[in-house]
Every structure is written in structure tokens, then in C-alpha cells.
Amino acid sequence: MxxxxxxxxxxxxxxxxxxxxxxxxxxxxxxxxxxxxxxxxxxxxxxxxxxxxxxxAPSLVDPHSCLDDPLHGVGETRASLERSAIAAGYGTVALLPDASPWRDSPERLQALRAPQGQGLELLLWGSFSLSGAGLELAPHGDQLASGALGLADGAQTPSLPLLERGLSLAEMDQAPVLLAPRDRTLAQEGFVREGVEALRAGWPMDPTTSESLPLRNLLALAARYPSCRLQLMNLSTAEAVDLLGSVAAEQRPVATVCWWHLLADSANLAPIEEGWRVEPPLGSAQDRQRLKEGLREGLLSAVAVHHQALDPEEQLLPVDQRRPGVAGHRFVLPALWQELVEGDGWSAEQLWQVLCFGPADLLGLEPPKLQxxxxxxxxxxxxxxxxxxxxxxxxxAANQPMARxxxxxxxxxxxxxxxxxxxxx
Structure with missing residues (x-):
């Protein structure tokens, strides 16, 4: 109707x-x-x-999601993403450069530029490194001149020498730089955070150091280059929240958390359920609780959908062989309303702060308001x-954790x- x-x-x-x-x-x-x-x-x-x-209330804002093939994708297209995100209440979605091919040049950004002022506001992150490999700098200034809102990278932290070089050159000026505190070499090919529940279930475990060590490096860089708008993507552990809380408020980078990490953990998700294979991996119940507390305390600034669509064929692969990620803007508001408002006593205003106003601020946008x-x-x-x-x-997308x-x-x-x-x- x-x-x-x-x-x-x-x-x-x-x-x-x-x-x-x-x-x-x-x-x-x-x-x-x-x-x-x-x-x-x-x-x-x-x-x-x-x-x-x-x-x-104002439409919601998603600070980062992925769209691999906007025109011919089997897992998701631009049209299907826009239709589902709007129906879920989202008015703005910012897409990471993670795509095929990787969006790390003005030409690849221009190909996805959206007409502004109508429908979903589709914003684009440029790439910090070429191909998201973390080894060579992408053309920062050219991407920003072509309309990129800021610079982001892949699912792990680029090499420290490259970070130092990029931040010292400061071609991004006041544009944000969004980075994931993660080191895959420390993950030991695990896909569930280490803990008692993961040990009992027999899942390959990922130690917390794969997040905490690169996070310490990023916090040190944020203090060394205070003029750069360094931002943290997808924090997932209690230790990371505590590390962020140890930094003085005026020096603390803004940080996001994926909505799924606020709802699922290694103790409350059945072994056969969808949603185990995510990066960073799911943690314990204590991790999830601390993430919610950090969000309420303002240590974490925004909830991201981080939509990563898989096609039905890839979804049939064993859980340890498929690409990580969950999909579905439509679950975020209902699930977090039940979890945070009904369950933890949040107000509607607090929920909109992390789903709308905080994400808009992270993207450098005017705060959404009804008029x-x-x-x-x-x-x-x-x-x-x-x-x-x-x-x-x-x-x-075939990898929707609440599809049934x-x-x-x-x-x-x-x-x-x-x-x-x-x-x-």
C-alpha cells in the first residue's frame, strides 16, 4: 500500500x-x-x-557498509541495497572502498557517484591504500577531490610505516580516516574470539591481541597526529573499550561498533545459526556487555550496519571457508530497540544518538533533524x-542472520x- x-x-x-x-x-x-x-x-x-x-524520527545513518558489484552483483546490487535500506529507515549509507575492483581511484569513485537530493544519500569512502592491501598509498588528494568523504581501508590495519607516511603527508586535511584495529597475522586463522564458550564448542579461536595490539598503535598515532581525524572501525572486545576509555576525552578517536556484536556472542548463538563468520569475530558475553556499556557511556560513538552481502552459492561453503560478514539493514532498528530500549532501559533519544546523530557526526554531516x-x-x-x-x-544477500x-x-x-x-x- x-x-x-x-x-x-x-x-x-x-x-x-x-x-x-x-x-x-x-x-x-x-x-x-x-x-x-x-x-x-x-x-x-x-x-x-x-x-x-x-x-x-529522522532517518537513520549507516557510517560504513560494503557493496561489491553495484550493477551485476548476485549477492547485492545498488538498486537492491537502496530499496532495502530505505525500507529499514535509513536515509544515508556510506560505502567502504571494499569492492571488485577496489575503489581506490577517482575513476572508480565517479562510477558510483549518486545524484544528491533524492532517495537514499549514498556516500563513498576513498581508500587509504592501493587495493586495500596496506602496502602502498592510494592517491588521497585525488580521491577527496572526486567526492570521497574520507579515507578508509580493509578489515585490518595497514602497515605502520604506511600509516606514518600517510598521516605525515596529511593530504586528507580534515577529512576522516577510518581504520580497523585488527592484525590478521595474530588471529591464528580463528573466527571466534578466545573464551570458555568457544573452547567448549571447539571453534578455532582468535586471541584478543589481534585487536588490542593494533589498537594501541592507532591510539599512539592519534596522539602523535592530533590534526588528523583518525577514527576506529568495528571495535569488538571489552579490552578495546577499556583501552579507549583510558584515553583522555579530548584525544580519544571516535569509534564504531557493528550492530551484530551488540546482539550476538559465543554464548548466546546456537552452533547452526547464521552469524558466526564475521570480522572482527564474535566475542564472549562479557565482550558484548562491555560494548553496550561503552556505547551508552559515549566511548563508542556510532553503530554501523557494516552490510557485507554473500550470494547463495558462497553461503553454501563451510563456515570457515566463506568470506566473513552479515547483511541486513532491516534488522538493526527492531533488534536494537528490543535489546537496548526494552532490555537495557535506553531512551529513544539515546538509541537515535548512536544510530543517527553520532554516525552523521562521524561522517562530517549536519545532524539530521525533522523540519x-x-x-x-x-x-x-x-x-x-x-x-x-x-x-x-x-x-x-544470502547471509542474513535473522532471515527466518x-x-x-x-x-x-x-x-x-x-x-x-x-x-x-
Whole structure:
């Protein structure tokens, strides 16, 4: 069902922007845009919906995800990613250079440039190193001049000499540099973080030093080059959060955490379930708890989807032979609402800080906010129960960890897709 041309949401919970408290008011929507709220909704002959249990808030922001082949991908295409991300409530997605071929030149960035001002805002990270190999510098200045929002690299930290050289040259100026604190040579080919549960299950284990040692190096570099906007990608252990907390606030780099690491750990995921093969690997229940605490304390600044799609053929490979990653923007808001708001007592404002306002700040964007005329809003029902298999806005990816789940909480409508209207009065 498509969004009616005009309607009034009566007594909806409205979250305007960062630093604003939830308030109840009437909101009039016209052709997918916010036309009025409060007294401006009076005396207009259009349908009225009781929205007292719903939340109207700015669209979400994903600070980093992957898209391998935008045009011909079997696991995901640009069109399928945009459609599913918008239906999940996302208005902005920033894509890492991780692709085939690797996006490390102006030509490869230009090929994926999106028209701005309509639909999903698709932003592009440039590459710190050529091919993401961490051995040679990519053309930083040329990529940024071609529209890259900043520089990122692969799933592990580039070599220290290359980092020193790139940061000292400072071609990125004030553009962010997003790096993963990970050393694969220390991982010992493990794909679950070391711990009692992983030992009992017989999984190959990855020691915490594969994250903590490169993190110490990155923190030292951040202190040495304070003018560079060094950012940390996908922290996954309690030790990493504690290391970040030991740094003075004014010197602390902003950091992200993948949504899946807030929900799954080696103790609560069944051996046959999807979601074991991720990089960095899943940790213990204590790791997951500390990540949630770090997020609430502000040590971690943003939740990333880090969407990495696999095609059905690759998904049939044994878990230790397939590429790591999980997919699915559509699970993030419902699952984290249940985990953090319903489970841990977060407020809606706190959740939007890590799913919307914090990620926007990390990307150097103006903080999203609702205003008259905008279509960058989502309408969320925390109580709506739905089955993922019946969702016609699912992505193509075969590695969706909650693809067969029944979830509570769903985006009912968004101004970026007026054809999406999942709820009827």
C-alpha cells in the first residue's frame, strides 16, 4: 500500500533532532513530506490516524557498509541495497572502498557517484591504500577531490610505516580516516574470539591481541597526529573499550561498533545459526556487555550496519571457508530497540544518538533533524510483530542472520519511499 497523499498522525511521539526530548503532537504529512505539526494540523480535510504508539524520527545513518558489484552483483546490487535500506529507515549509507575492483581511484569513485537530493544519500569512502592491501598509498588528494568523504581501508590495519607516511603527508586535511584495529597475522586463522564458550564448542579461536595490539598503535598515532581525524572501525572486545576509555576525552578517536556484536556472542548463538563468520569475530558475553556499556557511556560513538552481502552459492561453503560478514539493514532498528530500549532501559533519544546523530557526526554531516518540508523521516512502531521471510523489501544477500526470525518493531513508513506503508488504521 502506498502512503496516502495527505494524512494526520494524531499524537505521534516526535523526535525532532539531537538534544531534543520526545514530545507528543499531531503531524500532517503531504506527498511524503512533513507539511505541518501542532496547531498547523487543524482544519485540514484529510484522514486522521491514531499514532499515539508510534515514533516519528529522522532517518537513520549507516557510517560504513560494503557493496561489491553495484550493477551485476548476485549477492547485492545498488538498486537492491537502496530499496532495502530505505525500507529499514535509513536515509544515508556510506560505502567502504571494499569492492571488485577496489575503489581506490577517482575513476572508480565517479562510477558510483549518486545524484544528491533524492532517495537514499549514498556516500563513498576513498581508500587509504592501493587495493586495500596496506602496502602502498592510494592517491588521497585525488580521491577527496572526486567526492570521497574520507579515507578508509580493509578489515585490518595497514602497515605502520604506511600509516606514518600517510598521516605525515596529511593530504586528507580534515577529512576522516577510518581504520580497523585488527592484525590478521595474530588471529591464528580463528573466527571466534578466545573464551570458555568457544573452547567448549571447539571453534578455532582468535586471541584478543589481534585487536588490542593494533589498537594501541592507532591510539599512539592519534596522539602523535592530533590534526588528523583518525577514527576506529568495528571495535569488538571489552579490552578495546577499556583501552579507549583510558584515553583522555579530548584525544580519544571516535569509534564504531557493528550492530551484530551488540546482539550476538559465543554464548548466546546456537552452533547452526547464521552469524558466526564475521570480522572482527564474535566475542564472549562479557565482550558484548562491555560494548553496550561503552556505547551508552559515549566511548563508542556510532553503530554501523557494516552490510557485507554473500550470494547463495558462497553461503553454501563451510563456515570457515566463506568470506566473513552479515547483511541486513532491516534488522538493526527492531533488534536494537528490543535489546537496548526494552532490555537495557535506553531512551529513544539515546538509541537515535548512536544510530543517527553520532554516525552523521562521524561522517562530517549536519545532524539530521525533522523540519517542515523534509522527506527524511521514518515512522516506527515498537510493538508491530512481523516475520522477516514475508518482507518484500528484503535485500538479495544470502547471509542474513535473522532471515527466518519473527521480530518485534518495524518501520511502517518513510518519506523516501511513499509506496511503503505497512500499517492501516
Amino acid at each position: 502506498s502512503l496516502p497523499q495527505a494524512l494526520v498522525l494524531r499524537q505521534v511521539q516526535l523526535l525532532e533532532g539531537p538534544g531534543q526530548a520526545l514530545r507528543r503532537t499531531d503531524v500532517r504529512l503531504e506527498e511524503g513530506r512533513i507539511a505541518a505539526w501542532g496547531e498547523g494540523c487543524r482544519d485540514h480535510p484529510c484522514p486522521v490516524i491514531d499514532a499515539s504508539g508510534l515514533l516519528l 517542515l518540508g523534509t522527506d527524511r523521516w521514518l515512522l516506527f512502531d515498537p510493538q508491530h510483530v512481523w516475520t522477516a521471510q514475508e518482507d518484500c523489501y528484503a535485500p538479495l 526470525a519473527t521480530l518485534k518493531g518495524q518501520v511502517l513508513a518513510t518519506g523516501l519511499n511513499p509506496q511503503l506503508w505497512r500499517w492501516i488504521s
